Amino acid sequence: MTAEEIREEVLDILENIAPDEDLTNMDDSVNFREQLELDSMDFLDIVMELRKRHRIQIPEDDYLNLASMDSTVTYLTPILKDVEKAK
Amino acid sequence: MYDTIIIGAGMSGLAAGIRLAYYDQRVCILERHTTIGGLNSFYRLRGRDYDVGLHALTNFTPKGTKKGPLARLLRQLKIPWDELQISPQLGSEVVFPGVRLRFDNDIDLLRSEIASEFPEQAENFDRLIEAIVEYDDLDQSHQEISARERVAEFINEPLLLEMLFCPLMFYGSAREHDMDWGQFSIMFRSIFLEGLGRPHAGVRLILKQLVRKFRGLGGELKLRAGVKKIVVENGQTTGVILENGEYLAGRRVLSSAGWHETMRLCDDGQPVTPRSSGRLTFCETIASLDIEPQELGHRSTITFFNDSDTFHWTVPSEPCDVRSGVICSPNNFDYAADSEKIGGTMRITALANFDYWQGLDEDTYRLEKLRWYDFITESAVRFVPDYRNRVLDTDMFTPTTIVRFTGHDSGAIYGAPEKQLDGRTHLPNLFVCGTDQGFVGIIGSILSGISMANQHCLRDY
Ligand SMILES: Cc1cc2nc3c(=O)[nH]c(=O)nc-3n(C[C@H](O)[C@H](O)[C@H](O)COP(=O)(O)OP(=O)(O)OC[C@H]3O[C@@H](n4cnc5c(N)ncnc54)[C@H](O)[C@@H]3O)c2cc1C
Numbered sequence: 001m002t003a004e005e006i007r008e009e010v011l012d013i014l015e016n017i018a019p020d021e022d023l024t025n026m027d028d029s030v031n032f033r034e035q036l037e038l039d040s041m042d043f044l045d046i047v048m049e050l051r052k053r054h055r056i057q058i059p060e061d062d063y064l065n066l067a068s069m070d071s072t073v074t075y076l077t078p079i080l081k082d083v084e085k086a087k
Numbered sequence: 088m089y090d091t092i093i094i095g096a097g098m099s100g101l102a103a104g105i106r107l108a109y110y111d112q113r114v115c116i117l118e119r120h121t122t123i124g125g126l127n128s129f130y131r132l133r134g135r136d137y138d139v140g141l142h143a144l145t146n147f148t149p150k151g152t153k154k155g156p157l158a159r160l161l162r163q164l165k166i167p168w169d170e171l172q173i174s175p176q177l178g179s180e181v182v183f184p185g186v187r188l189r190f191d192n193d194i195d196l197l198r199s200e201i202a203s204e205f206p207e208q209a210e211n212f213d214r215l216i217e218a219i220v221e222y223d224d225l226d227q228s229h230q231e232i233s234a235r236e237r238v239a240e241f242i243n244e245p246l247l248l249e250m251l252f253c254p255l256m257f258y259g260s261a262r263e264h265d266m267d268w269g270q271f272s273i274m275f276r277s278i279f280l281e282g283l284g285r286p287h288a289g290v291r292l293i294l295k296q297l298v299r300k301f302r303g304l305g306g307e308l309k310l311r312a313g314v315k316k317i318v319v320e321n322g323q324t325t326g327v328i329l330e331n332g333e334y335l336a337g338r339r340v341l342s343s344a345g346w347h348e349t350m351r352l353c354d355d356g357q358p359v360t361p362r363s364s365g366r367l368t369f370c371e372t373i374a375s376l377d378i379e380p381q382e383l384g385h386r387s388t389i390t391f392f393n394d395s396d397t398f399h400w401t402v403p404s405e406p407c408d409v410r411s412g413v414i415c416s417p418n419n420f421d422y423a424a425d426s427e428k429i430g431g432t433m434r435i436t437a438l439a440n441f442d443y444w445q446g447l448d449e450d451t452y453r454l455e456k457l458r459w460y461d462f463i464t465e466s467a468v469r470f471v472p473d474y475r476n477r478v479l480d481t482d483m484f485t486p487t488t489i490v491r492f493t494g495h496d497s498g499a500i501y502g503a504p505e506k507q508l509d510g511r512t513h514l515p516n517l518f519v520c521g522t523d524q525g526f527v528g529i530i531g532s533i534l535s536g537i538s539m540a541n542q543h544c545l546r547d548y
Binding site for chain 1: 110111150151153154159162163165167168537538541545546
């Protein structure tokens with residue numbers, strides 16, 4: 001997947017986690033925690049969704065990388081580069 | 088082989104099941120009873136629908152709220168706010184001799200009531216609220232200090248202190264006489280700062296949504312499937328044996344049966360960690376009326392009453408303690424204008440003595456129920472309009488009813504006073520959730536199921 005596809009995928013996951021949230025004006029550089037008021041349970045969900053969708057394991061020490069959209073995409077790009085975008 | 092076996096199809100077990108099934112685990116919920124719900128189920132009797140427990144959901148926050156337990160729970164279970172159709176209360180009250188404090192889902196009402204009834208306490212109350220807002224429920228170091236001592240640092244009017252404790256204890260204290268500061272803060276937020284609400288269709292709506300969701304995700308639910316034994320081999324559990332002798336293998340077991348109850352199911356001969364079990368339990372009377380309570384002049388959603396200046400939160404020496412109680416009218420919520428009318432209903436909860444009710448033979452039990460139904464109602468109508476000549480039908484349950492349907496020792500509504508906050512047991516793959524893990528009430532036990540599933544059953548599989 002390309003960085004742009006990964007971004008789409010993460011948006012889709014966030015939509016799934018916070019269905020009542022409007023994500024159209026998301027600022028990619030701002031922490032999810034502040035922007036969407038996600039808590040630790042929600043972060044676990046991002047990790048679990050990635051595992052469910054792409055069979056990737058993210059070690060607990062790496063959760064920090066999922067702080068904002070920018071950092072998440074940067075972190076996932078090498079990991080998902082050989083993965084086909086699901087449709 | 089199941090990834091996770093869950094004991095109990097109450098709120099916590101169902102919520103845990105949804106989390107695990109959503110992430111593709113093979114999960115099975117085993118329920119001893121013929122129906123789901125546990126401590127908060129529903130039934131039909133002589134043509135009328137009844138909820139077992141439900142007075143109100145605590146932690147009510149309006150649609151769109153991002154923070155707080157209700158928002159968190161809906162997100163975790165992927166249930167849209169609209170699906171639960173929770174309507175806010177009209178307004179409740181705490182009534183002691185000579186003083187009535189009204190409150191609703193906006194803390195300013197309680198604030199102004201306190202300012203007019205106890206003017207010199209108004210600022211103290213604001214400072215108490217600040218301390219509660221600041222209390223961090225993840226920091227467990229202040230968890231166990233005495234709430235009475237801590238609250239007395241702010242509020243120096245004993246009557247007001249009793250009036251604040253009364254509703255919070257009724258809705259969530261497993262401990263007699265006092266609460267932990269942590270539990271006090273959690274209950275204060277969930278009742279006074281967030282608020283009370285109810286789905287129009289009652290608890291059945293919540294339970295049906297949970298089950299539909301769980302089954303839709305591929306989860307298995309077995310009713311009439313009591314667990315007789317948790318099988319232990321080489322220091323871990325390998326599965327369970329049902330009352331009918333069937334063996335089910337599981338990689339881990341999550342139990343909502345209660346701490347002691349779960350320990351007793353383990354067949355490893357390990358002595359159960361000594362810990363006092365809960366003793367606080369209720370009788371509840373339910374009256375169906377031929378009129379809506381509001382037509383009798385009763386608009387209060389929940390009325391917490393106490394007939395002296397001191398509130399006693401302890402196991403009564405009498406069969407029921409009629410000095411205090413909780414009167415709930417499910418009609419008095421702000422339901423959508425087009426919703427179907429609910430028959431007029433008044434429910435009263437009073438503390439009860441388990442040993443007394445347990446010890447009765449069948450005939451005496453039936454007679455005592457009738458007698459105490461009358462005593463409890465007689466006590467309550469000192470505080471609300473007398474509805475006794477408008478009654479169409481009645482029902483009542485006692486601590487033994489609770490034991491029969493949920494298996495919780497002594498019918499303890501809020502479980503053991505000492506909680507197992509991390510959900511761990513002496514076995515590495517056996518965990519507890521629900522009432523004895525920490526959070527109580529409907530919203531609390533659902534969150535307990537979610538967080539124990541997240542912490543212990545999702546990460547490493
Ligand atoms: C009268 C009453 C009024 C209440 N009112 C309110 C209210 O207004 N608002 C509110 O928020 N909360 C209320 N509550 C509290 C709320 O109902 C409980 O906190 C909540 O339902 C607890 O859920 P749980 O999952 O922890 O336990 P439970 O519901 O007890 O679930 C445990 C389940 O495990 C099953 N089980 C036990 N042993 C076994 C076994 N060996 N094998 C298989 N299954 C087993 C039981 O049958 C039960 O279904 C009330 C409770 C009562 C009793």
